[in-house]
Amino acid sequence: xxxxxxxxxxxxxQVRDGVYLxxxxxxxxxxxxxxxxxxxxxxxxxxxTADKGARVLLITGSGEKAFVAGADIAHMSxxxxxxxxxxAEHGMHLFRRLETLGIxxxxxxxxxxxxGGCELAMxxxxxxxxxxxxxxxxxxxxxxxxxxGGTQRLTRLVGTSMAMELLVTGRNMxxxxxxxxxxxxxxxxxxxxxxxxxxLASMIAGKSGTAIQLTKELVQRGQDLDLDNACIMESDxxxxxxxxxxxxxxxxxxxxxxxxxxx
Ligand code: CAA
Numbered sequence: 001x002x003x004x005x006x007x008x009x010x011x012x013x014q015v016r017d018g019v020y021l022x023x024x025x026x027x028x029x030x031x032x033x034x035x036x037x038x039x040x041x042x043x044x045x046x047x048x049t050a051d052k053g054a055r056v057l058l059i060t061g062s063g064e065k066a067f068v069a070g071a072d073i074a075h076m077s078x079x080x081x082x083x084x085x086x087x088a089e090h091g092m093h094l095f096r097r098l099e100t101l102g103i104x105x106x107x108x109x110x111x112x113x114x115x116g117g118c119e120l121a122m123x124x125x126x127x128x129x130x131x132x133x134x135x136x137x138x139x140x141x142x143x144x145x146x147x148x149g150g151t152q153r154l155t156r157l158v159g160t161s162m163a164m165e166l167l168v169t170g171r172n173m174x175x176x177x178x179x180x181x182x183x184x185x186x187x188x189x190x191x192x193x194x195x196x197x198x199x200l201a202s203m204i205a206g207k208s209g210t211a212i213q214l215t216k217e218l219v220q221r222g223q224d225l226d227l228d229n230a231c232i233m234e235s236d237x238x239x240x241x242x243x244x245x246x247x248x249x250x251x252x253x254x255x256x257x258x259x260x261x262x263x
Contacts, residue, residue, distance in 0.1 A: 018055030030069035068117030
């Protein structure tokens with residue numbers, strides 16, 4: 001189903017049942033994101049979305065040095081203001097798509113996650129990092145602002161004052177510091193990161209896909225609502241989940257003391 005010829009800058013593989021691995025594959029430029037890479041990632045997301053058996057999308061970078069060292073500076077150095085805005089919108093659209101995808105998206109950050117790389121990781125549902133990972137928004141060194149959501153998502157994740165410090169100094173955070181600040185869920189030695197990511201993905205893939213989809217929607221949409229309306233939405237989707245085959249299977253399995261098979 002996947003035609004490897006379609007992509008030059010990324011790899012997309014179904015590594016286990018329902019588990020897709022998207023690798024940004026430009027190691028010579030530390031996996032920097034240019035327009036073509038964003039477009040290929042967008043097409044890869046469409047491929048994953050079209051597979052009704054897809055359960056988890058893992059995203060990582062090629063090589064041992066970088067997840068993504070940012071938007072491609074060579075590409076950006078020739079852009080006009082309007083082209084710069086269009087480039088930002090391109091990345092924003094893709095990252096929002098990942099954030100609202102009906103399956104969990106997990107970043108496996110295996111090295112530098114700077115600028116657009118940190119922004120990509122932050123649009124995933126959560127982040128697992130290798131011990132050599134570095135996170136930062138160094139755009140102030142280049143005379144530009146972040147453009148793929150960094151000012152907004154970093155602030156929501158680590159709070160306004162810490163986000164401001166990171167944004168105005170452009171300093172890097174180690175994986176350990178990123179974990180302390182709530183940006184990263186777990187840190188592993190570099191050689192174990194993929195294996196740990198696959199283990200976690202297999203665990204997720206065995207759960208109810210519809211329950212996970214509704215849960216993700218509640219978490220994502222609820223953040224922009226007041227608590228009363230967010231709780232109403234939760235009651236609504238809880239009720240909706242009672243109409244699904246997964247509810248019938250999950251509850252029957254519990255009552256029959258067997259493992260559920262969500263298909
Ligand atoms: N864009 C284009 N090329 C990049 C790149 C990027 N973001 N990051 C690294 N590269 C290239 C380098 O130019 C170099 O290419 P050559 O071998 O042809 O010279 C190659 O990758 C290896 O990089 P270095 O030699 O610099 O490796 P290093 O180990 O000395 O340093 C680094 C690693 C600290 C990550 C350094 O490469 C660096 O600072 N990169 C830029 C990081 C950055 O500023 N990112 C933000 C970009 S702006 C952005 O992302 C805006 C947005 O929000 C959308």
